[in-house]
Amino acid sequence: MNQQEALFRFALRMGDNALVxxxxxxxxxxxxxxxxxxxxxxxxxxxxxxxxxxxxxYAGEVEGKxxxxxxxxxxxxxxxxxxxxxxxxxxxxxAHTIVRSFLWDAFHRPLLNALANSSDERLKGIAEKAVxxxxxxxxxxxxxxxxxxxxxxxSHRRAQTALDExxxxxxxxxxxxxxxxxxxxxxxxxxxxxxxxxxxATVDRVxxxxxxxxxxxxxxxxGGKKGVHTExxxxxxxxxxxxxxxxxxxxx
Amino acid sequence: MSTTNEKDWPLWEIFxxxxxxLDHKHVGSLHAADARMAVENARDVYTRRxxxxxxxxxxxxxxxxxxxxxxxxxxxxxxxKVYRHPTFYPMPEGVKYI
Numbered sequence: 001m002n003q004q005e006a007l008f009r010f011a012l013r014m015g016d017n018a019l020v021x022x023x024x025x026x027x028x029x030x031x032x033x034x035x036x037x038x039x040x041x042x043x044x045x046x047x048x049x050x051x052x053x054x055x056x057x058y059a060g061e062v063e064g065k066x067x068x069x070x071x072x073x074x075x076x077x078x079x080x081x082x083x084x085x086x087x088x089x090x091x092x093x094x095a096h097t098i099v100r101s102f103l104w105d106a107f108h109r110p111l112l113n114a115l116a117n118s119s120d121e122r123l124k125g126i127a128e129k130a131v132x133x134x135x136x137x138x139x140x141x142x143x144x145x146x147x148x149x150x151x152x153x154x155s156h157r158r159a160q161t162a163l164d165e166x167x168x169x170x171x172x173x174x175x176x177x178x179x180x181x182x183x184x185x186x187x188x189x190x191x192x193x194x195x196x197x198x199x200x201a202t203v204d205r206v207x208x209x210x211x212x213x214x215x216x217x218x219x220x221x222x223g224g225k226k227g228v229h230t231e232x233x234x235x236x237x238x239x240x241x242x243x244x245x246x247x248x249x250x251x252x
Numbered sequence: 253m254s255t256t257n258e259k260d261w262p263l264w265e266i267f268x269x270x271x272x273x274l275d276h277k278h279v280g281s282l283h284a285a286d287a288r289m290a291v292e293n294a295r296d297v298y299t300r301r302x303x304x305x306x307x308x309x310x311x312x313x314x315x316x317x318x319x320x321x322x323x324x325x326x327x328x329x330x331x332x333k334v335y336r337h338p339t340f341y342p343m344p345e346g347v348k349y350i
Contacts, residue, residue: 034261036282036293043296140292147285 003186006179007120008062009082010189012072013179013225014126015055016083019073020233021104022048023240027091040140044101047133054126074244078227078234085224086169088233095158098144100166105138106202107173107195114190123188142206149210156211163207164215171220173199262311264290266298269306276308284309 001009026045032038056069086104091097112134115127148159176184176192184191207214223229243250261283267276279298284290290309298304318326330336 034283036284036297039300040293040296043300136295143288143292 001178001182003182003188004062006182007188008059009177009179010183011055011059011062011123013082015052015059015069015072016081017087018048018055019052020081020083020236021087021101022046022052023236024087024089024091025097025101028097033094041097044137044140047130047137051126051130051133054129058122058126070244074241078229078237080227081229081233081237082225082227083233084169084172085221085230086166086173088224088229088236089166089169090232092162093158095148095155096162096166098141098148099159099162101137102141102145102206103166103170103203104173105134105141106199106206107170108134109138109202110195110198111190111192114195118188119186120188138202142202145206145212146210149207149212159210160212163212167215168219168221171217172222172225175222175225177225261285261289262313264294264309265312265315266290266294267308267310268294268298268304269308270303271305276306279303281312287311 022045025041025048028038028041029045030038032041052073053069056072060067060069060072086100089096089100092100109131112127112131115123116131118124118127145159148155150156174192174196180189180192183189204214221230224233262285263281264284264287265281266279268279269276282290282293282297284293287309291307294307294309295304299307
């Protein structure tokens with residue numbers, strides 16, 4: 001794999017993560033527990049989908065085969081998606097959504113902070129814009145997690161259950177594949193394991209305030225970054241892609 | 253007597269400053285569990301199109317208003333007292349925005 005192929009793969013993954021998670025969060029539109037929160041979640045979903053567009057457009061250019069953002073978003077099957085497994089998990093109850101967002105945001109922010117100093121101008125530009133959005137995402141998910149954990153007996157129980165169920169998807173975030181290793185060596189992206197300390201600190205601080213128990217490390221699921229997904233992704237893509245698949249090239 | 257369910261979040265009135273130096277204007281209201289959530293919700297509900305630079309949230313129950321039935325005695329007497337308006341002074345030339 002040369003550096004350009006690695007860059008394609010990384011930009012594609014950043015796009016896939018943002019698109020899949022953005023789609024998952026958008027499923028709350030019209031269904032969130034309060035009107036205000038409905039707007040908040042929809043804002044966050046739109047931030048992520050906006051980021052996905054930037055990454056996928058760039059990935060298409062790096063690849064140089066003429067694929068546009070829409071081709072990459074709507075005309076790839078789940079095996080070709082290389083997002084992390086945590087982003088594709090179903091939205092579950094609101095505690096699941098908040099816990100998943102929190103675990104992801106706590107990783108996403110230091111990643112973007114580092115990418116904002118990337119030697120690659122495009123990645124740097126995308127990250128500089130996105131990092132402010134993601135700082136707010138992390139604040140929002142942290143606030144909710146603290147309220148749930150330190151709230152009622154039921155909210156605490158649901159938050160802890162979600163945390164225990166989603167924890168096994170966090171290990172994959174820090175596993176660098178070949179593309180990420182190549183780019184880290186060239187200083188284009190940070191070594192993923194270097195983000196772990198800040199992630200740990202954020203997770204421990206918020207969980208302590210939320211009176212939630214950090215699960216033991218245990219077995220970690222992985223595969224999403226290689227295209228081997230949980231069953232949930234293909235169902236999500238089927239719904240997301242149906243229009244473009246049924247009416248190729250449709251515009252309105 | 254309160255008809256509000258205790259589980260409901262209280263109502264907050266939201267004021268936005270659109271630019272530094274200008275006053276905060278009332279833009280609407282929303283529900284939130286506490287002040288911190290009120291400010292965050294206001295950010296999401298009222299500043300999505302770059303309307304705001306600063307947010308104030310005030311618990312609606314902390315606002316004390318005059319009553320519509322007091323309209324007459326409160327405000328009507330001001331209508332016929334023109335001498336309360338500074339309209340009897342010659343304005344120097346060149347003064348603008350008065």
